[in-house]
Amino acid sequence: MRNNLNYLDSPKVALGGLSKFDYAKPVETRYFSFGEPPAELTLQSGEKLGPVTLAYETYGRLNSQKSNAVLICHALSGDAHAAGHHAGERKAGWWDNMIGPGRAFDTNHYFVICSNVIGGCKGSTGPASLDPATGKPYGLSFPAITIRDMVEAQRRLIDFFGIKKLLCVAGGSMGGMQTLQWTVSYPERVRSAIPIATTARHSPMQIAFNEVIRQSIIADPAWRDGRYYEEGQPDRGLAIARMIGHITFMSETSMEEKFSRNRTRDSQGIPFAPEFEVGGYLHYRGNQFVKRFDANSYLYITRALDYFDLSGDRLLAAPRTRDIRFLVISFSSDWLYPSSQSHDIVRQLKRGQADVTYCELNSTYGHDAFLLETEGETTLIGNFLKNSYERI
Amino acid sequence: MNEYELVTDVPPDYRIIGGMIHSASRVLDLGCGEGGLLAFLNRSRSIRGQGIELNEKAVHECVKKGLSVCHGDIESGLLEYPDRSFDYVILNQSLQEVRRADALLTDALRVGRQVIVGFPNFAWIGSRCRLFFQGRSPVTAVLPHRWYDSPNVRFFSINDFRDFCIRKRIGILAAYYLRKQRTITCLPNLLAELALFLLSADNTNS
Numbered sequence: 001m002r003n004n005l006n007y008l009d010s011p012k013v014a015l016g017g018l019s020k021f022d023y024a025k026p027v028e029t030r031y032f033s034f035g036e037p038p039a040e041l042t043l044q045s046g047e048k049l050g051p052v053t054l055a056y057e058t059y060g061r062l063n064s065q066k067s068n069a070v071l072i073c074h075a076l077s078g079d080a081h082a083a084g085h086h087a088g089e090r091k092a093g094w095w096d097n098m099i100g101p102g103r104a105f106d107t108n109h110y111f112v113i114c115s116n117v118i119g120g121c122k123g124s125t126g127p128a129s130l131d132p133a134t135g136k137p138y139g140l141s142f143p144a145i146t147i148r149d150m151v152e153a154q155r156r157l158i159d160f161f162g163i164k165k166l167l168c169v170a171g172g173s174m175g176g177m178q179t180l181q182w183t184v185s186y187p188e189r190v191r192s193a194i195p196i197a198t199t200a201r202h203s204p205m206q207i208a209f210n211e212v213i214r215q216s217i218i219a220d221p222a223w224r225d226g227r228y229y230e231e232g233q234p235d236r237g238l239a240i241a242r243m244i245g246h247i248t249f250m251s252e253t254s255m256e257e258k259f260s261r262n263r264t265r266d267s268q269g270i271p272f273a274p275e276f277e278v279g280g281y282l283h284y285r286g287n288q289f290v291k292r293f294d295a296n297s298y299l300y301i302t303r304a305l306d307y308f309d310l311s312g313d314r315l316l317a318a319p320r321t322r323d324i325r326f327l328v329i330s331f332s333s334d335w336l337y338p339s340s341q342s343h344d345i346v347r348q349l350k351r352g353q354a355d356v357t358y359c360e361l362n363s364t365y366g367h368d369a370f371l372l373e374t375e376g377e378t379t380l381i382g383n384f385l386k387n388s389y390e391r392i
Numbered sequence: 393m394n395e396y397e398l399v400t401d402v403p404p405d406y407r408i409i410g411g412m413i414h415s416a417s418r419v420l421d422l423g424c425g426e427g428g429l430l431a432f433l434n435r436s437r438s439i440r441g442q443g444i445e446l447n448e449k450a451v452h453e454c455v456k457k458g459l460s461v462c463h464g465d466i467e468s469g470l471l472e473y474p475d476r477s478f479d480y481v482i483l484n485q486s487l488q489e490v491r492r493a494d495a496l497l498t499d500a501l502r503v504g505r506q507v508i509v510g511f512p513n514f515a516w517i518g519s520r521c522r523l524f525f526q527g528r529s530p531v532t533a534v535l536p537h538r539w540y541d542s543p544n545v546r547f548f549s550i551n552d553f554r555d556f557c558i559r560k561r562i563g564i565l566a567a568y569y570l571r572k573q574r575t576i577t578c579l580p581n582l583l584a585e586l587a588l589f590l591l592s593a594d595n596t597n598s
Contacts, residue, residue, distance in 0.1 A: 325460070346462060350472040355442075359451045359463040379452050387458035 027084035027093070029055050029123055032115075034156045041118075041153060047143040051132070054157050055080045055123025056115035059099055060107030062161065067392055069163045070105055070385070071154065072114040073171030073178035075370075076245075076301055077293055079122035082114035083107075097374045104374070104381040109389070110167065117178075118153045119145040119301050121294035128229065128294040139226035145300055147174070147308045151181045158189070167392075168385055170194035172370030173337060174301070177308050180345070184310060187320035192388040194381060196329045197370040199341035200348060201311035206336070209248055210302040216240040217295050226296050238295040239286030246285050251333040251366030311344070316352035325391075326356040327384045329377065331369035357384065404575075405484060405510050405588060406432045408568045412508060412590050413437050417479035420444070420504060422466040422496075423486025427454035434459070442478075444469045467492060470499040477503055484510040484588075488544045494560070501562065501593040510588045513569075515549030515581050533572075534585045550581040553589065566590040 033053045035041040040050030057080045062069060072082050072095065083099035085092055093114075099105040105112050116124035119142070127142035134141075158166065169182045169190050176198025183193050199206070217223055220237025228234060250258075259278040274280045316322065326349055330342035339360045349356040361376040363369040370377070402410075406429055413419065415437050421430050424443030427450075433439045443461035445451050454461040462469060466483075467490055481504030483496075488511055490496050500507045512534040513519075519530030529539045537544065548556075550569070557564050569576040569584030576584040 327455075343464075347472040350462075351474060353474070353477050355440075355460050356462065357455060357460045359448065359455070359461075362448060376452070380455050383456045383458070387455075390458075 026087040026089075027057055027059065027081070028086065029057055029080050031055055031123060032157050032160055034160075041149070041156075043143055043149045043152075044146045045144050049118070049125070049143055052118060052125045052153060052156075053123070053129070054115045054118070054125075054153055055120075056113060056157060057081055057083075057093075058114075059083050059112040060110050062111040062163070066161070066163045067165070067167060068109060068389065069111045069113060069158070069161065069166050070168045070170065071158065071166050071182070072099065072105070072112060073150075073154070073169065073175035073182075074114060074117065075171070075173035075175050076305070077242075077289070077298075078116075078175070079120065080114050080116040080124075081122075083112070095371065098377060098381070104378040105170070105385070106382065110385070113157070113161070115154055115157055117150040117174075117301065119150070119297060119304060121297040124153075126294065127226065127296035127300055137229040139229070139296060142296070142300065144303065146304050147177045147181045148185060150304070151178055151185050154178070154182075155186060155189075163189075165189050165191055167389060168192045168194060170196070170381070171198075172196035173198055173367065174305055176337075177305070180310055180315060181308075183321050183324050183326075184315060184318060187318045187324060190324050191392070192325040192327070192384070194327045194329065194384070195342075195345060196377070197331055197334050197337045197342075197367060198345075199308075199337050200315055200345045201309045201341075202306050203341070207306045209244060209336075210306050213241040213244050213302055214299050216244065217299060220295075223295060226299075228295070233290065233295045235287075235290045238290045238293065238298060239283075241286075241295075241298060242289040242293075243282040243286040246282055248336040249367045251335065251364055253333060253364040254366050254368070257364065311348075313348060313351065315345070315348045316354065322352055322354045324354065325384075325388055326354060327380060328356060328358040329370075329380060330358075330360045331363040331365065331367070331373060332360055333364050334367045334369060336367040402432060403428075404570055404573050405586060408570075408575075408588050409433070409482065409484065409508055409510070410436050412506075412566065412588075413439065413480055416440070418442075418477070419480045419482060420473070420478040421482045421484070422469070422500065423483065423489065424450075424454065424459075424461060426450045427457045427459045427461065429482065429484060430454070430459050431457045466490065467496055470496070470503055473503040475502050476505055479505050480508055481506075482508045482510075484508065485512070487511050488546045488548070491545055493546050494556070497562070497591075498560070501591065505592070506565065507591040508588065509553070509591060510586060511548070511553065513550050513581065513584050513587050514547045515551065516571075516585045517582050518585070520582075532585065550584065550587045553587065557589070557591065563592040563594055564589055565592050 035050030035052040040048035081093045083093040083096045101108045116122040119126045121128050127138045131138045169179045171179045176195035179195045217237040220234035222234035262277040264280045330339040346358045363373045365372045419439045419441045421443045424445050430441040451463045481500040522530045568588040569580035570586040
């Protein structure tokens with residue numbers, strides 16, 4: 001089969017039309033369950049988990065050959081709602097500027113799937129879910145999960161759709177790790193992979209940040225060893241955890257541009273209330289975050305990140321991985337997942353003589369760039385995907 | 393004659409390189425720019441190509457052409473490749489922009505079975521005239537930059553390059569010399585603007 005697509009000859013034109021587009025129908029989250037005992041999901045730790053539910057959304061249509069499926073993997077605090085609008089909601093999905101008709105992941109041509117990771121708290125089974133054995137939330141009795149386990153669960157969802165081979169797996173940050181893990185766990189089921197702003201190995205610096213992030217949750221007395229579901233979650237600890245995260249998502253330049261040393265208006269007599277806008281921003285993001293994210297999920301998922309290590313040629317352990325086309329993207333100002341880590345990925349792929357394209361996009365946004373630098377990403381991803389599809 | 397050789401808008405150096413390369417071979421183009429050569433070799437020779445390019449916008453152009461390209465510096469981009477991982481490594485109009493040209497050529501000859509080097513001949517008569525009669529650095533069609541904005545950091549002639557190959561025991565399998573659209577056979581170091589060498593680490597062939 002040879003698919004002819006000419007829609008990306010002029011990406012600028014395609015981009016220009018974006019704002020006019022309106023989703024005719026609201027998107028909705030669906031749920032897929034598997035792993036009813038005794039057929040539970042066996043985790044990397046050897047523990048079994050089941051039944052497992054995955055929240056997922058899809059955009060576009062799966063073609064009759066089931067050859068146009070793209071799996072989008074989300075980052076640490078993301079969810080299945082990657083694009084479009086839920087009924088009655090104004091806020092679009094987290095990568096809406098990249099997924100849709102005429103966009104990089106063009107839903108006129110591709111069938112896009114995004115699911116919430118296991119261990120998450122946006123509809124997929126995680127520590128806040130009810131343990132069927134006790135009828136209460138798992139809390140810390142939820143087994144340790146890894147990036148490989150997340151991919152294992154996604155694979156069941158792909159099986160459920162009857163998709164033998166994904167056209168592409170793509171994602172930024174933790175989504176990029178899942179993307180790399182897919183190419184190792186199931187190389188025969190991936191045609192192309194787009195790991196963005198990510199690493200093959202969580203570094204000591206990244207682990208250090210996550211350690212402080214976890215300890216800020218644990219140090220909140222409201223955490224109660226993870227058994228807080230009746231009393232309410234450790235808001236302070238989780239908010240501080242997220243504040244730390246947001247510092248690492250920005251860059252010195254982006255903070256200077258966004259806040260400089262601007263002062264907040266009024267401290268209202270609260271001692272040590274934030275006096276600078278940058279502090280106010282972090283408080284705001286922290287306080288918003290606790291409304292939508294489970295503290296235990298944050299602990300479990302940050303630990304999954306820390307466990308991640310595909311260094312030392314583990315990326316190409318399976319010979320079939322060499323058949324996959326890779327597009328690796330990093331951002332010049334990202335110091336959380338710096339370009340040097342993408343270089344390490346590229347180096348491994350070069351050593352294995354895999355088909356790899358790499359681009360460092362110039363940006364001042366820091367790690368957040370993977371959500372914001374959509375013009376460069378659209379050109380690269382749109383053309384790469386189009387070419388991968390034409391090669392089928 | 394292949395059909396692509398009839399296409400007149402193909403630059404002569406592309407055609408010569410196309411003639412050097414076997415079909416379906418693995419090709420690494422160092423400093424591939426917007427990917428014109430790789431795309432041409434894809435069409436005409438069905439190669440499996442890979443490029444390395446420093447300029448971000450040029451990388452985007454390569455991706456648009458469906459090429460595989462790594463954004464980065466060619467002086468550090470070869471280390472990871474295993475020995476003989478390409479049939480050909482191409483340095484077309486990029487060697488003169490490289491500071492450690494000798495180290496890069498050595499590495500290119502390790503990574504590729506054969507290496508193709510295309511470069512502007514600094515001793516072309518036009519350059520000599522400008523230097524001799526005007527007393528000014530050459531600015532020519534193939535050396536279009538002025539001294540202050542030139543990406544070139546190495547200026548060498550065909551004779552310089554031949555000397556270098558002999559000293560480094562690099563085998564010269566073939567050499568082509570160009571002046572505008574035409575190939576030159578007589579006095580190339582004086583009359584050719586561009587040179588293309590096909591090299592091999594094994595100097596017994598020379």
